[in-house]
Amino acid sequence: MSKEIAEKQETALVTASDFGGGLVIEGQDDTGPQLSRIVMFQGTAEEEEVYGEHKRGVFLDALESRELGTEIEFMPVYAWASWAKFVPGQKAPEYSTRNKAEVPPADLEFGEDGSPPAATESINVVIVVKGEAWPYLFVFKRTSLRAFSKTVKPVEARRAATGKSPGLYQLASTDDKSADGKPFKRLVCRALGDPDKEVAVLAKKVFDAMDSVKEKAESLADDGSSGEDMPF
Numbered sequence: 001m002s003k004e005i006a007e008k009q010e011t012a013l014v015t016a017s018d019f020g021g022g023l024v025i026e027g028q029d030d031t032g033p034q035l036s037r038i039v040m041f042q043g044t045a046e047e048e049e050v051y052g053e054h055k056r057g058v059f060l061d062a063l064e065s066r067e068l069g070t071e072i073e074f075m076p077v078y079a080w081a082s083w084a085k086f087v088p089g090q091k092a093p094e095y096s097t098r099n100k101a102e103v104p105p106a107d108l109e110f111g112e113d114g115s116p117p118a119a120t121e122s123i124n125v126v127i128v129v130k131g132e133a134w135p136y137l138f139v140f141k142r143t144s145l146r147a148f149s150k151t152v153k154p155v156e157a158r159r160a161a162t163g164k165s166p167g168l169y170q171l172a173s174t175d176d177k178s179a180d181g182k183p184f185k186r187l188v189c190r191a192l193g194d195p196d197k198e199v200a201v202l203a204k205k206v207f208d209a210m211d212s213v214k215e216k217a218e219s220l221a222d223d224g225s226s227g228e229d230m231p232f
Helices: 003-012 045-051 142-161 197-208 210-223
Strands: 036-040 059-061 066-069 072-085 095-097 119-129 135-141 168-177 183-193
Touching (some): 072 197, 119 197, 135 142, 135 210, 142 168
Parallel strands (some): 036 135
Antiparallel strands (some): 036 059, 059 066, 072 095, 072 168, 119 135, 168 183
8 A cells, every 4th residue: 555545544534523523713603504606617817816727617616626527416595686787807896786776777778789787687596516515606697697597597486386396407518709709618507307315405404504504695695706707
């Protein structure tokens, strides 16, 4: 047995329980499900600075910069809409709100040249990913918003009408180009039917802890910059 393999096996024997359940920070109360964002890597210089080098179209755990693959399967648990106005060159939005009535009407209109509205609509979804032990936040916006509106939203409405739980979906990407010819990865989504037991059980646990989950998810969404989705 090599020294490297022996060291890996020895490290694997050390678990969170050996450290009192994990790192404890005195004076802070941070219980409940831990959340991270999932992002689809587009290969921009800004993304590489934050997450390192990865293949375009791969999904990442934003907290760990860990690759989850070029396809993921997920079950939605909770979602909300929001609107924000981003100014080119600035990471923080000029404004952000969950109340559409607070958005200036002009910011919701397409430009005469067909340019998108100044206010970016987002659908923020707490999801459970097959094969992962904790929930995530995934944000559908700009080019990816259609994947939610054309697939997840109508399928979930049908499932709810027939008394079914939220379903299972697959996210992947396909090559596309913007109006000015710039290549990017467009998010695509398809319905997979009922979730398996492991995914459904974790989703129910997340739903039962919704008060804590909502607070953390909304904080993650509010802290997000203009984002990983290309602004085409």
